[in-house]
Structures are given as structure tokens and as C-alpha cells.
Amino acid sequence: MRAATNEPGYEGAVLIDATVRISQTRSEARSIRCRPGTFEHEYGAKKTASALYHAGMHFSGLWERAHISVPSPDLRRSGSTQWRGLPDSRADALSEIKAVPIGKDQRSRLIDFCIFGNTSAEIGAKWGMDRRQMASVLKSDLMSVARHFRFVG
Numbered sequence: 772m773r774a775a776t777n778e779p780g781y782e783g784a785v786l787i788d789a790t791v792r793i794s795q796t797r798s799e800a801r802s803i804r805c806r807p808g809t810f811e812h813e814y815g816a817k818k819t820a821s822a823l824y825h826a827g828m829h830f831s832g833l834w835e836r837a838h839i840s841v842p843s844p845d846l847r848r849s850g851s852t853q854w855r856g857l858p859d860s861r862a863d864a865l866s867e868i869k870a871v872p873i874g875k876d877q878r879s880r881l882i883d884f885c886i887f888g889n890t891s892a893e894i895g896a897k898w899g900m901d902r903r904q905m906a907s908v909l910k911s912d913l914m915s916v917a918r919h920f921r922f923v924g
Contacts, residue, residue: 785804786803786804787811787812787815788802788803789802805888806888806890807890808890808892808893809884809889810824810888823917823923826913826920827884829916829922830881830885830916831885831886833864833868834886836861836863836864837864870919871916877915880894880898880909883897890902891909
């Protein structure tokens, strides 16, 4: 690990070297900027990313495709004559998210951890736990998601 920079907005971020699997046969070395204790640091910093890392990335990718983490435009007020409605890829992502068999609390923790980049200590403070307890809870939550997406058996 090495310090990223002292520029504003880095908030103690470090650069880590990670090997990211691109396909079944290809992997690529990348440097990732992250804060210690975040999802990327905990699960992406290993030599080869684990199934839990891929499950968390898939979960956050679904949220991004579903446009849940950002305000969506009002599709009824479009000024053009083009088709209006919910795009198929967004509807598919929403359906896939809804099918993940996790509870409201698990979903909230995973959103904080995988999508918003909060550390396990920050999430633990929110739930009245210390960092180590929350880290094991988050690992369990990720394992549930990994099983659903068939990243683990």
C-alpha cells in the first residue's frame, strides 16, 4: 500500500495493487484507490479477488444499472417524441435486485459497504457494533449474496 496523494477529496485513501479477473481466462493487474476498511480495500486488495469481492461488485453493478443510487429522471416529462418508459436493462436489474433473498437490514448494510464506500467501522457505529463485529456481519451478508449469484457453492 502507498499513500495516494494529499489532494482534497482523498480522505486518507491509499493505492493498492489488485489482480482483477476480466473473464474466465484473463486477469489484469490494476491499482485501486480506496480508504482502509472499505469494501475495495478489504476484499479487492488480495492477490486474486475472492468470490465475495465479485459478488459485491455484481450487487453494486445491479444497483448502478437500476439507477437506484442516483435520482432518476422523470420519464413522463420527456420533451421528445421518443419512446417513454422504463428501459429494459433497468427493469431487468430491478427484477434481479428484488430476487436477492436478503432482508432489509442486510441490504442496507451492503449498500453502505459496497456502493457508498463506508468503512466497517462507520457502518458498525451506525448499528451499535465495533469494527470487528461489523466486519464479520458484512462478510456473512456478502456470503448470502455470493450464494445467490452462484459465486460460491
